[in-house]
Amino acid sequence: MLDRLMDRMNTAIKTSFKSFTGVDAPATKEEKVLVIVGFLAMLELVRQGILECIQGEQFGDMELSKIEMTEPALAE
Secondary structure, eight states, X not given: OHHHHHHHHHHOSEEEHHHXXXXXXXXXXXXXXXXXXXXXXXXXHHHTTSEEEEEOSTTOOEEEEEOOOOOOOXXX
């Protein structure tokens, strides 16, 4: 799931969590597992400083965006 999320973020600057999982309202056991595993993958990438997650309103969709890494300036 981590690889799937990273591939998605490498092709898109921003995406929503619902769009990433493809599940709007999980109904089946498989959909619930997909949402949970996707959420844990997102949390891990946020913890590593690779993704930023913003949720505009309570119970609203989460917007995921990749944090651009900058090269450290070389000291002369």
